Amino acid sequence: MLQYIKDNKLINDYTSIILEALEYKYSDSFICPICGSSHVTKNGHYKNGLQRLYCHECQKSFSIYKGTILEGTKLPIVTWFKYLLIMSKDEDLRDCAQYAGVSLKTSFYMRHKIMNALANEMNTVKLEGIAEIDETNAYISYSGNFKKQNTNKELPRKSYQRGRKSMKHKYGSSYTDKIQIACAVDRKGNIFLKVAKIGTTTLGEEVKSIYGEVIEGVSDLCTDGFYAYRNLCKEKGIKHHAFKNGDKRKRGIYHINHVNYIHSQIAKYTIKHNGISSKYLDEYLALIAYRIKCKNSDIKTFFTDLFQCHCTFRRSQYIGTDFITDNISMG
Ligand SMILES: [Zn+2]
Known part of the structure; x- marks a missing residue:
């Protein structure tokens, strides 16, 4: 068994705190997940005791979990909480299943639901105050793409079939093996990770479209002094602080140590998993960000969010395909 929180009482306590916060927050100011209207009122309960809500705009009723990872789940919330806890560690599907007490198949669905939510959340990240920016790169892993029915048309090249090195020459250069990852973090612990582009060439003026909205509320930006960042700061009226790449020294409160730490975590992940799965690039990046945030956040508020x-x-979407068996070995 895993050496992690084993104290069931503690887990139950956490769960009820989160549940309370959820019910309170949801019932108070709920936005309709179907039409976006705020004209939503309480409307009795479902058989399982869950609060039912009614939207007067689109005249639909739904539970407070509509549109979240908990929608349609038959599992108790404590199982989800446990699963989120174990997902903050780099454990594989089997270990996660064992810890949360679910089947391997369920473990797969839970993981992908959570990663999907994390990736969606990543699209709304806004940094503020002092922030650090720098790109890194990582290898793509093509595992899980072998089956015909799962052919991903957007793949930059065919998957290697008998080991990476031996097949490399057949598909030319390794140009498409790498991705450039946009990476930004502020001092509140908000993390932005996104695939910037596929290939080995570094970014240029693209940084404007990638980071533009994310750093709208930033006052000071610490970077490696790359010209595109200078231009970006000028355009946005942000104070720019340049540091040499790999420089660990601080100038007062300014440094790029946080973003370097995130780079090291991405590197660690890709070494362990032979790259980031090509099918879910943004999802796995969101997962890496999640794991870093778990270390530094108040678990109760963080999980409630x-x-x-x-x-x-x-x-x-996945019933009746070989999707699960293909992916069950993925970390
Ligand atoms: Zn509605």
């Missing part, structure tokens, strides 16, 4: 993230992963 997470339970409200928008989740668009639907189990029905």
Whole structure:
């Protein structure tokens, strides 16, 4: 068994705190997940005791978990809480299943629901105050893409079939093996990780479109002094602080140590998993960000927020395919 929180009482305590916060928050000011209207009122309860809400705009009723990872789940919330806890560690699907007490198949669905919500959340990240920016790169892993029915048309090249090195020459250069990852973090612990582009060439003026909205509320930006960042800061009226790459020294409160730490975590992840899965690049980046945030956040507020993230992963999309068996070995 895993050496992690084993104290069931502690887990139950946490769960009820989160549940209370959820019910309170949701019932108070709920935005309709279907039409976006705020004209939503309480409307009795479902058989399982869950609060039912009614939207006067689109005249639909739904539970407080509509559009989140908890929508349609038959599992108790404590199982989800446990699963979120174990996902903050780099454990594989089997270990996660064992810890949360669910089947391997369920473990797969839970993981992908959560990763989907995390990736959606990443699209809304806004940094503020002092922030650090720098790109890193990582290898893409093509595992899980072998089956015909799972052919991903957007793949930059065919998957290697008998080991990376031996097949490399058949597909030319390794140009498309790498991705550039946009990476930004502020002092409140908000993390932005996104695939900037596929390939080995570094970014240029693209940084404007990638980071533009994310750093709208930033006052000071610490970077490696790359010209595109200078231009970006000028345009946005942000104070720019340049540091040499790999420089660990601080100038007062300014440094790029946080973003370097995130780079090291991405590197650690890709070494362990032979790259980031090509199918879910942004999802896995969101997962890496989640793990870093788990270390530094108040678990109760953090998880309460997470339970409200928008989740668009639907189990029905995957029923009847070999999707699960293909992916069960993935970390
Ligand atoms: Zn509505």
